[in-house]
Amino acid sequence: MRSLHVDGTGWLYRVSPRLKLLTLMGFSIALFLTRDLAALVAATVLAAGVLSATRLPLRDIALRLRPVMLTISLVAAFSYLLLPVNDASVNLLRLTALALLATAVTITVSISQFMDEITLAAGPLERLGLLKAADIGLAVGLVVRFVPEIVNRYHAVRDAHRARGLPVRMATIVVPLVIMTLKDADAIADAIDARGFRGQS
Numbered sequence: 001m002r003s004l005h006v007d008g009t010g011w012l013y014r015v016s017p018r019l020k021l022l023t024l025m026g027f028s029i030a031l032f033l034t035r036d037l038a039a040l041v042a043a044t045v046l047a048a049g050v051l052s053a054t055r056l057p058l059r060d061i062a063l064r065l066r067p068v069m070l071t072i073s074l075v076a077a078f079s080y081l082l083l084p085v086n087d088a089s090v091n092l093l094r095l096t097a098l099a100l101l102a103t104a105v106t107i108t109v110s111i112s113q114f115m116d117e118i119t120l121a122a123g124p125l126e127r128l129g130l131l132k133a134a135d136i137g138l139a140v141g142l143v144v145r146f147v148p149e150i151v152n153r154y155h156a157v158r159d160a161h162r163a164r165g166l167p168v169r170m171a172t173i174v175v176p177l178v179i180m181t182l183k184d185a186d187a188i189a190d191a192i193d194a195r196g197f198r199g200q201s
Helices: 017-031 037-052 058-082 085-108 111-121 123-127 133-163 170-194
Strands: none
Touching (some): 017 085, 017 111, 037 085, 111 123
């Protein structure tokens, strides 16, 4: 499987994963506490600057941003149609700034680091007997890892349809996509059970 993380040596990689995740959380909260356009523009520029610190080629960054930016563009289009211009601009800037910074974090934080932080954060709930922190960290890590893989599989199935001259319809793509995903999920579950990652006290 391929994650969004990319190995690197820039200053952003040397920042603690915990600090990056906490900063992302605080940044997202701050974005939705303000409606000032100047502040949101500044936040977007700041997030873009942080993303550039990953030192990835612009093309690679664009590939990672394309799915989320297409969604943001669609939301923005409806916002400008249905809401006042100021409100629509606020929504666009909030989502864009958040997407830029979140992309920077996913590039510089590995899946294992992310799982470690989630497990640590869930520790108090485990002490209350509500759940197992390691299981939560594992579950969240697998979800994060699966998202880009599912997208890649969708593209592979779509390209296979096009290569055979078949019409690309969601109804014909969903079934093989679900089957491949479930096969991967079964294989991963077997590997997890074989290594005893679940059910540990």
